Amino acid sequence: MKKKWLVHLLAVLLFGLLVACGGGEESGGDNTGSESSNENGTEETAGNGDGEQKRHAFVFKNTGNPYGEKIMEGFETAIDETGGEAILRSPDQPTVEGQIQIIEELIAQQVDSISVSANDYDGLQPVLTKAMNQGIKVLSADSAVNGDSRTVHINQADPEAIGRTLVQAVAEMMENEGQFAILSATSQASNQNLWIEWMETELESEEYADIELVEVAYGDDLRDKSVSETEALLQSYPDLKAIVAPTTVGIAAASKVITDKELQGEVLVTGLGLPSEMAEYISNGVSPWMYLWNPLDVGYLTGNAANALVEEEITGEVGETFEAGELEGEFEVTESDDGVEILLGDPFKFDPDNIDKWKDIY
Amino acid sequence: MVTRTIENSQPFSWKRLFLQWEWMLVLLIIAIFMMNSSISPYFLNYTSVTDATMTFLDKAFIVFPMVMIMLMREIDISVGSTVALSSVVMATAYNAGLPMILALVLCLVVGALCGFLNGFLLVKYRELSAVIVTLSTMILYRGIAYMILEDQSAGDFPTWFSFFGWGYIGTIPFILILFIALAILFVLIQQKTVFGRQIYAIGSNPTAARFAGVKVDRIKLIVFTLAGVMAAITAIFLTARMGSTRPNVANMYELDVIAMVALGGISTAGGKGRMLGAILAVFVIGYLQYGLGLINIPAQALLVIIGLLLIISVTITNLRVKKRK
Amino acid sequence: MLQQLNLEKVSKFREVGLLGFIIILVLVIQLLNPAFLTIGNLRDLLTNTAILSILALGMMLVLITRGIDLSIGATLALSGMITALTVSSVPGLNPILAILLGIVVGCFCGVMLGLLVSKIGILPIIASLGLMNVFRGLTFWTSGGEWVSAYQMPDSFKNIATSSILGINTLVFIAILTFLFFYYFVNTTITGRQIYAVGSNPDSASVSGINQTKILMLVYTMMGGLSGLAGVLWVSKYASAQGDTASGYELTVIAACILGGVSIAGGVGKVTGVLLGALLLGVLSNGLPLINVSPFWQMGIEGAIIMVAVLFNTNIREFIERNNRLRREI
Structure with missing residues (x-):
């Protein structure tokens, strides 16, 4: 008898859980939800109805990534300024499959624009094409998709500039002589691979004749693997003078190993990383300086570009310009290797003088 | 109809029918539909409801053999890697000049081989x-996929290939039609054939089954190979949805599949549960995820909700089983 | 009596086989890169393996009772995150208290799982799969998607992982303590023996008056506590707490146990074997980057080596059993 009651109780609880999820969200999303249902919105394509709030979605690589959170924060600020509604989504794992599912859900909601920081260069093409066919504006930001699956790409910094700057930086640190290694994220990360290609191109130049890139290791953006890989680099190449890691987890893990082994000054670390993660190691001298762009600005520019596309201020033709809220100057749509892009600017240099200011911001 | 195919010595009664776990799942699906349409204006229309199946059915093909495997008290956690490997081999072979049709066949063969190797090792070394x-x-398997494609992706498939992931027959997604066809087939195999009953026999008592003349080894080999083949079918649909592939696709698919099977009421402790339950569970999880996705719920909240749903529903099944005892 | 002796011999020999395999592997790596067998590298290897072996010991007990715990990676992340958030807002917190806090959070997670498994009778694989999702979600929730970075943690906390006790790195020291405790616990205490009894035959165990619920609760709580401990050590070692810390790590831990001869079917498993299993994985993750193979081949090689190790062990065991049988017939 008692058991039977427990069964019923749990069954009620289960339904309660479902209804509670539903109910709670219903009151939250009321204004947008009921409004469009009144207009029996299923037949309408995105973007009509003048007074209606525009809805712009941003899909990041995965959840719980502070870099992505900052991009989305910037995106939301921009959308709020234009009076639209920002929808921020990301799958719990950095997978293409998760992003496809989310984009399908966004298409069903008939959002006005989708901006995506892709987990794969090609893998989102079918779903993004579907979105564009339904009149949704598609942008990529931070991590690009191929030219056929987007209108524009918001480029945080020129990959060529990033690659070349990193080599110039490491050459300066090593005084133009010696061995260095690269510690990347996963071997599948298209961003990182592109930067590494440009680094290799820059290294072909005469002035780096005495510099040798000994290995490209992959830490998979996992702390434990990045640490093992760094330790292996130090063991295999006792004369190693520098490590370049164009990824936050990699650069922080490498710096942590150098700190623990008390190799400050003997092996130098540089690359791309979040100031908050790297503050400790820039202050203690393990990394003399490193680079990154402002993820808030990346998101902010993306939000403005998305709005400009939806409001038809720009259409994605080369040469068009638009203003991005509080960001200085005009931004221009330019030709890139594959499709068109909007460039944010040069990467920013973080050194002991400015790191304390930035570490609390992102 | 299907729910009644189970042999029962007692006469049919409505009360017994309603006590079945599958009914609970049907009610859950109804509840989820009601919830979804109340929370989102974009849910309750034909396109949305059918298109949603395209987002979650690809991995659901592995659910069929996984039910059989778990009924036999075994498990297969290599299916995600099998998906990746067969997808990568298919794409590489096509890019190397193999006609697409043959590449599809090759994909199925690779999947079958992966599954066969699992089954073979299990049967050969019984203590493992x-x-x-x-x-x-x-x-x-995933390691081999990395060896083949390294840091590249492979794709550029012929346009008709995208039909698998995105095509419709009439207005119904192709994947849904194939899934339902296979679902009917597997339900019949599981409940109507000698083969299906032997799987239950192995699950409830492997030793007794062996003594009773059930060819345990052969059945295990068949079922694990089948898991490989179904993983390859998943690979075809998944690859078509992405238009290209990489060695890191289908990561952790095995856990998603196991969760669906578990929610379907299949108990790994020996031969309890039905194919139909797992099939319904696919739709429970799929539509729940889709509906909550339509109101843009954060991924972490989704994790918690799916986790709680799994625990609470399994708790209910368990208490019912205990009660019947 | 005779049979018992043989079984003893077999399981001893199994570990010798595993040890032999590790030695062969070490020699091969050493041949390919002489930097492998240096004091510095061995220290790295042990430090990196410490957390894995602590978790593997707990998992051994779970597996012995015919259970499994897939939630440990998420438990580790949750307790690591809560501890990191605490020390970043209370920098003066004694490191010992931080460790205790982590253990308490972990124990709490373990108790939840233990209740579901022992009181309600949900299969461990499903209960822990569900809780894995819940704990992982809670980790993202408590942190609000942010990470806790190195500069936010006090030095006293980061020193947990870098300091040494009696000349041994603290992580390794804690792992050794855990090992000694488990060795004593499973081999000499009554409760320890009861865990094996529950695993090898639950029915006869309950007939002989063993409180199965209590044993299961104990096992899962210990596993949770160890995951909590590992969470603090992890965060202190890498000086960073992320929401996705140790995602998928549970499979590595289970692999270590199974390589070490613990049977998923319950009742079988030795502390020394598990330690060797963890060591094998430690050697692999430390050694593979050292030998000059393409990074794309690493995973394939790792998989092949694990498979060979498993089959190697199985064949040796079958060989011995056949020999024993033959001897008996003579």
Whole structure:
């Protein structure tokens, strides 16, 4: 008898859980939800109805990534300024499959624009094409998709500039002589691979004749693997003078190993990383300086570009310009290797003088 | 109809029918539909409801053989890697000049081989458990996929190939039609054939089944190979949805599949549960996820909700089983 | 009596086989890169393996009772995150208290799982799969998607992982303590023996008056506590707490146990074997980057080696059993 009651109780609880999820969200999303249902919105394509709030979605690589959170924060600020509604989504794992599912859900909601920081260069093409066919504006930001699956790409910094700057930086640190290694994220990360290609191109130049890139290791953006890989680099190449890691987890893990082994000054670390993660190691001298762009600005520019596309201020033709809220100057749509892009600017240099200011911001 | 195919000595009664777990799942699906349409204006229309199936059915093909495997008290955690490997081989072979039709066949063959190897090792070395065998092949298969494609992606498939992931027959997604066809087939195999009953027999008592003349080894080999083939079918649909592939696709698919099977009421402790339950569970999880996705719920909240749903519903099944005892 | 002796011999020999395999592997790596067998590298290897072996010991007990715990990676992340958030807002917190806090959070997670498994009778694989999702979600929730970075943690906390006790790195020291405790616990205490009894035959165990619920609760709580401990050590070692810390790590831990001869079917498993299993994985993750193979081949090689190790062990065991049988017939 008692058991039977427990069964019923749990069954009620289960339904309660479902209804509670539903109910709670219903009151939250009321204004947008009921409004469009009144207009029996299923037949309408995105973007009509003048007074209606525009809805712009941003899909990041995965959840719980502070870099992505900052991009989305910037995106939301921009959308709020234009009076639209920002929808921020990301799958719990950095997978293409998760992003496809989310984009399908966004298409069903008939959002006005989708901006995506892709987990794969090609893998989102079918779903993004579907979105564009339904009149949704598609942008990529931070991590690009191929030219056929987007209108524009918001480029945080020129990959060529990033690659070349990193080599110039490491050459300066090593005084133009010696061995260095690269510690990347996963071997599948298209961003990182592109930067590494440009680094290799820059290294072909005469002035780096005495510099040798000994290995490209992959830490998979996992702390434990990045640490093992760094330790292996130090063991295999006792004369190693520098490590370049164009990824936050990699650069922080490498710096942590150098700190623990008390190799400050003997092996130098540089690359791309979040100031908050790297503050400790820039202050203690393990990394003399490193680079990154402002993820808030990346998101902010993306939000403005998305709005400009939806409001038809720009259409994605080369040469068009638009203003991005509080960001200085005009931004221009330019030709890139594959499709068109909007460039944010040069990467920013973080050194002991400015790191304390930035570490609390992102 | 299907729910009644189970042999029962007692006469049919409505009360018994309603006590079945499958009914609970049907009610859950109804509840989820009601919830979804109340929270989102974009849910309750034909396109949305049918298109949603395209987002979650690809991995659901593995649910069929996984039910059989778990009924036999085994498990296969290498299926995600099998998906990746067969997808990568298919794409590489096509890019190397193999006609697409043959590449599809090759994909199925690779999947079958992966599954066969699992089954073979299990049968050959009886003291090895399925966890250890499939854990090592999980790393191995994905490792081979990495060796083949390294840091590249492969794709550029002919346009008709995208039909698998995105095509419709009439207005119904192709994937849904195939899934339902296979679902009917597997339900019949599981409940109507000798083969299906033997799987239950192995699950409830492997030793007794062996003595009763059930060819345990052969059945295990068949079922694990089948898991490989179904993983390859998943690979075809998944690859078509992405238009290209990489060695890191279908990561952790095995856990999603196991969650669906578990929610379907299949108990790994020996031969309890039905194919139909797992099939319904696919739709429960799929539509729940889709509906909550339509109101843009954060991924972490989704994790918590799916986790709680799994625990609470399994708790209910367990209490019912205890009560009947 | 005779049979018992043989079984003893077999399981001893199994570990010798595993040890032999590790030695062969070490020699091969050493041949390919002489930097492998240096004091510095061995220290790295042990430090990196410490957390894995602590978790593997707990998992051994779970597996012995025919259970499994897939939630440990998420438990580790949750307790690591809560501890990191605490020390970043209370920098003066004694490191010992931080460790205790982590253990308490972990124990709490373990108790939840233990209740579901022992009181309600949900299969461990499903209960822990569900809780894995819940704990992982809670980790993202408590942190609000942010990470806790190195500069936010006090030095006293980061020193947990870098300091040494009696000349041994603290992580390794804690792992050794855990090992000694478990060795004593499973081999000499009554409760320890009861865990094996529950695993090898639950029915006869309950007939002989063993409180199965209590044993299961104990096992899962210990596993949770160890995951909590590992969470603090992890965060202190890498000086960073992320929401996705140790995602998928549970499979590595289970692999270590199974390589070490613990049977998923329950009742079988030795502390020394598990330690060797963890060591094998430690050697692999430390050694593979050292030998000059393409990074794309690493995973395939790892999989092949694990498979060979498993089959090697199995064949040796079958060989011995056949020999024993033959001897008996003579």
